[in-house]
Amino acid sequence: MTSLFDYLLGLGDDALVAAQRTAEWCARAPQLEEEVALANVALDQLGQARAFLGYAGELEGAGRDEDALAFLRDEAGFRNAQLVELPNGDFGTTVAKTLFLAAYQKLLFSRLARTAEPRLAGIAAKAAKESAFHVSYASAWTIRLGDGTPLSHRRMRDAVEEVWPYTHELFEPWTAPEAGLDPATLREPWLRVVEKVLGEATLSRPQDGWAATGGRHGRHTEWLGPLLAEMQSVHRAHAGARW
Amino acid sequence: MGISAFDALIAADQKIEQKDWMPDGYRASLIRQIAQHAHSEIMGMQPEAAWISRAPSLARKAVLIAKVQDEAGHGLYLYAVAETLGARREDLLDALHEGRQKYLSFINYPTLTWADVGALAWLTDGAAVVNQVSLCRTSFGPYARALVRICREESFHHRQGFDLLHTLSRGTPEQRQSLQEAVDRWWQPALAMFGPPDSKSTHSAASMAWRIKRASNDELRQRFVDLCVPQAKALGVRLPDPALRWNAERGHHDFTPPDYDELMRVVAGHGPRNRQRLAHRRRAHEEGAWVREAAAAHAAKHAAAPGTAAQHASAQEDAAEWPLWEVFVRPRRGVSHVHAGSLQAPDATVAMHSARDLYTRREEGVSLWVVPSRSMAASDPEHKDAYFEPAAGKPYRHASFYPPPEGVEGL
Ligand SMILES: [Fe+2]
Numbered sequence: 330m331t332s333l334f335d336y337l338l339g340l341g342d343d344a345l346v347a348a349q350r351t352a353e354w355c356a357r358a359p360q361l362e363e364e365v366a367l368a369n370v371a372l373d374q375l376g377q378a379r380a381f382l383g384y385a386g387e388l389e390g391a392g393r394d395e396d397a398l399a400f401l402r403d404e405a406g407f408r409n410a411q412l413v414e415l416p417n418g419d420f421g422t423t424v425a426k427t428l429f430l431a432a433y434q435k436l437l438f439s440r441l442a443r444t445a446e447p448r449l450a451g452i453a454a455k456a457a458k459e460s461a462f463h464v465s466y467a468s469a470w471t472i473r474l475g476d477g478t479p480l481s482h483r484r485m486r487d488a489v490e491e492v493w494p495y496t497h498e499l500f501e502p503w504t505a506p507e508a509g510l511d512p513a514t515l516r517e518p519w520l521r522v523v524e525k526v527l528g529e530a531t532l533s534r535p536q537d538g539w540a541a542t543g544g545r546h547g548r549h550t551e552w553l554g555p556l557l558a559e560m561q562s563v564h565r566a567h568a569g570a571r572w
Numbered sequence: 573m574g575i576s577a578f579d580a581l582i583a584a585d586q587k588i589e590q591k592d593w594m595p596d597g598y599r600a601s602l603i604r605q606i607a608q609h610a611h612s613e614i615m616g617m618q619p620e621a622a623w624i625s626r627a628p629s630l631a632r633k634a635v636l637i638a639k640v641q642d643e644a645g646h647g648l649y650l651y652a653v654a655e656t657l658g659a660r661r662e663d664l665l666d667a668l669h670e671g672r673q674k675y676l677s678f679i680n681y682p683t684l685t686w687a688d689v690g691a692l693a694w695l696t697d698g699a700a701v702v703n704q705v706s707l708c709r710t711s712f713g714p715y716a717r718a719l720v721r722i723c724r725e726e727s728f729h730h731r732q733g734f735d736l737l738h739t740l741s742r743g744t745p746e747q748r749q750s751l752q753e754a755v756d757r758w759w760q761p762a763l764a765m766f767g768p769p770d771s772k773s774t775h776s777a778a779s780m781a782w783r784i785k786r787a788s789n790d791e792l793r794q795r796f797v798d799l800c801v802p803q804a805k806a807l808g809v810r811l812p813d814p815a816l817r818w819n820a821e822r823g824h825h826d827f828t829p830p831d832y833d834e835l836m837r838v839v840a841g842h843g844p845r846n847r848q849r850l851a852h853r854r855r856a857h858e859e860g861a862w863v864r865e866a867a868a869a870h871a872a873k874h875a876a877a878p879g880t881a882a883q884h885a886s887a888q889e890d891a892a893e894w895p896l897w898e899v900f901v902r903p904r905r906g907v908s909h910v911h912a913g914s915l916q917a918p919d920a921t922v923a924m925h926s927a928r929d930l931y932t933r934r935e936e937g938v939s940l941w942v943v944p945s946r947s948m949a950a951s952d953p954e955h956k957d958a959y960f961e962p963a964a965g966k967p968y969r970h971a972s973f974y975p976p977p978e979g980v981e982g983l
């Protein structure tokens with residue numbers, strides 16, 4: 330069990346790091362229509378991050394706002410699952426990451442929208458709708474790439490296998506009293522969603538094997554450090570400045 | 573319809589529409605201008621996208637993503653307009669990638685600091701607003717309508733850029749210095765956006781006669797300078813031109829025109845970032861090919877629905893090219909769907925996703941239709957007289973034909 334503050338950091342950091350990665354696609358998407366689509370996903374994720382981190386800061390009451398939390402915490406202070414740190418890879422890898430994350434977030438946020446903690450419930454209710462669209466978007470692309478050309482099938486299969494070990498962490502026991510939710514209970518419905526999409530994509534569900542862990546406790550992959558260093562560089566170079 | 577009907581429409585300041593007869597030169601001029609405009613929108617994403625990852629606050633990061641996204645949207649609206657003239661997006665992109673068609677020269681300069689992000693938006697989006705507001709009255713209907721949408725969004729770009737700079741202007745000494753340096757860097761490239769002086773502009777005369785362009789390069793440049801001077805004052809920055817001063821006689825500011833030799837050099841490919849910008853664009857296009865091909869192949873396998881890629885594959889030389897869809901948006905409950913524009917998609921599901929992102933991201937709608945463009949039938953402008961004029965001679969169809977006698981009500 331973790332504090333609501335820590336829990337909000339985790340939810341916010343998942344969204345923030347995911348947004349940072351998704352936005353890396355700007356000006357390099359495979360088609361102009363996907364520029365617009367990926368930017369929308371990034372904006373939703375960023376909006377979720379700001380809502381969760383902003384609330385976390387208020388709850389803490391130490392004068393840290395969304396920016397202080399985003400730009401002035403070090404790597405070990407981040408509570409996101411490692412899944413969102415993974416490099417974007419090709420479009421298929423990004424689609425796999427987005428599908429797995431959004432399917433989890435949709436289930437999680439729908440449950441949190443019904444908790445008795447009103448602020449958390451409000452943020453979650455809005456975020457659940459956004460995540461539902463991300464599931465729809467990423468499902469459509471998983472299916473088109475999986476059931477497209479032999480090359481795209483191979484790439485989508487590799488992407489799913491590469492990202493799969495990072496999905497287990499999403500269902501580890503990690504919650505706050507106010508959330509009242511055991512993430513393990515989300516795994517079955519998550520698998521139903523994901524397996525259906527993979528089936529339609531003519532892909533099979535990878536074997537469960539090695540599983541990433543540690544993100545919720547500040548232990549991350551080697552990819553988070555450079556991501557944060559870049560994200561925080563301008564903000565940190567001008568201590569106390571307003572932007 | 574022929575040249576006389578076309579000339580009459582232009583003279584009456586009416587719009588020319590997609591299926592109307594038009595002179596070859598008019599069509600070619602439009603395609604050239606719209607392609608260059610579209611290319612500038614998508615190439616212009618790069619200098620700013622480079623700063624999304626480092627935006628110093630989450631609010632600014634969101635604004636910047638939204639802005640760069642809009643530029644992709646502008647490119648899409650404009651390529652769709654070019655399609656109405658018979659120019660395929662794929663061919664225009666090839667022309668861009670091979671250097672046969674140009675884009676605005678300011679994009680070939682680097683964005684060195686965060687302040688450049690603001691200066692770029694304040695000055696170059698500001699110049700684009702001046703240019704495009706004038707172009708909203710262009711004679712080609714689909715272009716004019718796309719520009720109305722674009723102008724609304726450009727004014728957001730312009731404002732947020734000014735707002736970013738205004739925050740810097742009240743910040744630390746380092747922030748204020750970076751503001752001045754960025755404005756120094758972007759002033760000339762922004763002035764050059766209006767193109768060569770009227771005396772040297774090769775396409776201007778014909779474009780003005782056809783009312784494709786509604787104001788000359790030099791008129792627009794002057795308008796832009798006059799607008800910038802008080803804004804610069806509000807920012808506390810000096811515009812880098814010693815000759816800049818108010819001329820009471822002309823009622824305008826005098827200023828040093830941009831260096832046209834440099835403009836021509838940069839347009840010809842010899843600016844600081846031409847090579848990298850084009851290489852970046854080409855790489856994104858090439859690396860995306862397998863995705864576009866996969867979606868087209870998937871659509872071909874599941875070609876039950878009309879309008880899928882497979883149905884059109886025979887007509888298309890490029891297997892990865894997606895067909896065009898028309899998008900209709902219901903703005904709010906109780907009113908009809910209205911045509912919003914078009915987009916490319918391999919199938920109806922992706923078309924619906926893209927339509928939602930492209931045409932409703934500013935709360936413009938509550939319902940969407942997407943229809944394969946090839947499934948649309950349109951009345952022929954040749955039949956305009958036979959179709960629509962006979963309706964004119966029948967006033968007895970209208971209630972107003974029957975004035976009620978004095979004192980009779982409820983009719
Ligand atoms: Fe634009």
Ligand SMILES: [Fe+2]
Nearest residue numbers: 643697726729
């Ligand atoms: Fe713009």
